[in-house]
Amino acid sequence: MSTDRSKRIYLSPPHMGGSEQKYIAEAFESNFIAPLGPQVNGFEKDFSEISGFKHCAALTSGTAAMHLALRILGVSSGDVVIASDLTFIGSVSPVTFLGAEPVFVDSDYETWNMDPELLDKAIKSCIAEGRTPKAVVPTDLYGQCADYDRILEVLKPYSIPLVIDAAESVGSMYKGKFAGKGAFAAVYSFNGNKIITSSGGGMLASDDEETIEKARWLSQQAREPKPYYEHNEIGYNYRMSNVVAAIGRGQLEVLEERVRRKREIFDFYEQRLASHKGLSFMPDPDFGKSNRWLTVMLIDSSLFGATPEEIRLALEKENIESRPVWNPMHRQPVFKNCQTFGGKVGEDLFEHGLCLPCGTAMTADELELVVSTILNCRK
Numbered sequence: 001m002s003t004d005r006s007k008r009i010y011l012s013p014p015h016m017g018g019s020e021q022k023y024i025a026e027a028f029e030s031n032f033i034a035p036l037g038p039q040v041n042g043f044e045k046d047f048s049e050i051s052g053f054k055h056c057a058a059l060t061s062g063t064a065a066m067h068l069a070l071r072i073l074g075v076s077s078g079d080v081v082i083a084s085d086l087t088f089i090g091s092v093s094p095v096t097f098l099g100a101e102p103v104f105v106d107s108d109y110e111t112w113n114m115d116p117e118l119l120d121k122a123i124k125s126c127i128a129e130g131r132t133p134k135a136v137v138p139t140d141l142y143g144q145c146a147d148y149d150r151i152l153e154v155l156k157p158y159s160i161p162l163v164i165d166a167a168e169s170v171g172s173m174y175k176g177k178f179a180g181k182g183a184f185a186a187v188y189s190f191n192g193n194k195i196i197t198s199s200g201g202g203m204l205a206s207d208d209e210e211t212i213e214k215a216r217w218l219s220q221q222a223r224e225p226k227p228y229y230e231h232n233e234i235g236y237n238y239r240m241s242n243v244v245a246a247i248g249r250g251q252l253e254v255l256e257e258r259v260r261r262k263r264e265i266f267d268f269y270e271q272r273l274a275s276h277k278g279l280s281f282m283p284d285p286d287f288g289k290s291n292r293w294l295t296v297m298l299i300d301s302s303l304f305g306a307t308p309e310e311i312r313l314a315l316e317k318e319n320i321e322s323r324p325v326w327n328p329m330h331r332q333p334v335f336k337n338c339q340t341f342g343g344k345v346g347e348d349l350f351e352h353g354l355c356l357p358c359g360t361a362m363t364a365d366e367l368e369l370v371v372s373t374i375l376n377c378r379k
């Protein structure tokens with residue numbers, strides 16, 4: 001095999017499209033290197049167009065976007081926010097920044113995302129304790145949209161706002177609409193390993209203009225519109241810089257192409273591996289079209305002949321990165337006192353899942369090597 005094994009195969013590395021440097025050059029030529037400038041406005045406008053959200057605020061990270069969304073919804077000390085149990089901590093830590101408490105809801109097997117029936121149970125239980133949740137923030141896991149319509153139906157009688165954590169689902173579709181659309185607000189991430197990256201960054205999107213204007217204001221230290229500095233509220237330094245936005249604009253141009261390639265890689269793995277006893281892949285509910293940010297495989301080790309950890313180590317020996325599924329929030333020591341509804345589905349997916357390398361620039365040889373390494377590690 002011609003593959004150079006000194007070159008590590010990463011899980012999901014950045015993949016530039018070509019026009020990023022053109023936008024960066026524009027930023028340099030205009031000397032808008034400092035935060036704000038035409039690239040930030042351009043990135044927000046481009047993202048509005050692609051997402052269908054009327055208003056967008058470009059920020060330093062997805063975590064910052066979630067923090068601002070919850071702050072603007074009035075989440076504060078003693079409040080409860082319902083979140084996905086099976087997610088990345090950036091989805092949930094903003095709840096604690098505001099002194100509020102997350103309550104976790106398990107996934108269902110159909111979507112691997114927040115189970116709407118369990119969500120209803122969780123809401124009823126919180127209300128019975130006199131603590132109506134201030135927001136519900138489901139994650140679109142690994143690019144798969146949660147079943148928004150069913151979740152919205154659950155939320156309707158309570159008028160609790162929905163904020164979708166679409167950090168992983170940039171470019172995915174739910175019933176023909178962009179991931180996150182339909183919620184009060186949605187949070188996106190352009191961190192280094194996401195499907196497109198601005199080298200780090202995030203976006204808060206909403207159809208509510210006031211929300212996005214407030215987010216921009218809070219992200220720039222909540223300065224009053226006066227010639228001198230005056231602050232009536234505490235803000236943050238969360239605004240995206242003009243250079244970072246330039247990279248984001250270039251990446252948006254190749255989003256469709258990246259989704260196409262991610263889905264192709266998923267299909268390749270599924271075709272080559274799913275026929276082997278004990279191996280299966282993340283389901284694909286017909287309400288959506290996942291961007292397949294990460295390809296996740298489930299391993300039944302008694303049928304297959306190797307555990308997810310044995311596969312991971314065998315890949316590592318070939319200098320190939322793979323990673324366990326997110327460790328559910330209810331298992332995190334920092335959340336040991338938080339309430340969880342269900343939890344067994346997330347635990348099961350964590351125990352049996354493995355995220356396979358799926359960088360959009362991977363070669364056919366590299367993909368073959370991953371497959372043969374997985375199949376050869378059976379006892």
Ligand SMILES: *Cc1c(COP(=O)(O)O)cnc(C)c1O
Pocket residue numbers: 060061062063064087088089090091139165167168188189190191201202
């Ligand atoms: C990446 C990620 C975030 C955080 O985004 P950052 O831009 O890294 O802050 C939040 N939630 C989920 C589910 C993520 O995968």
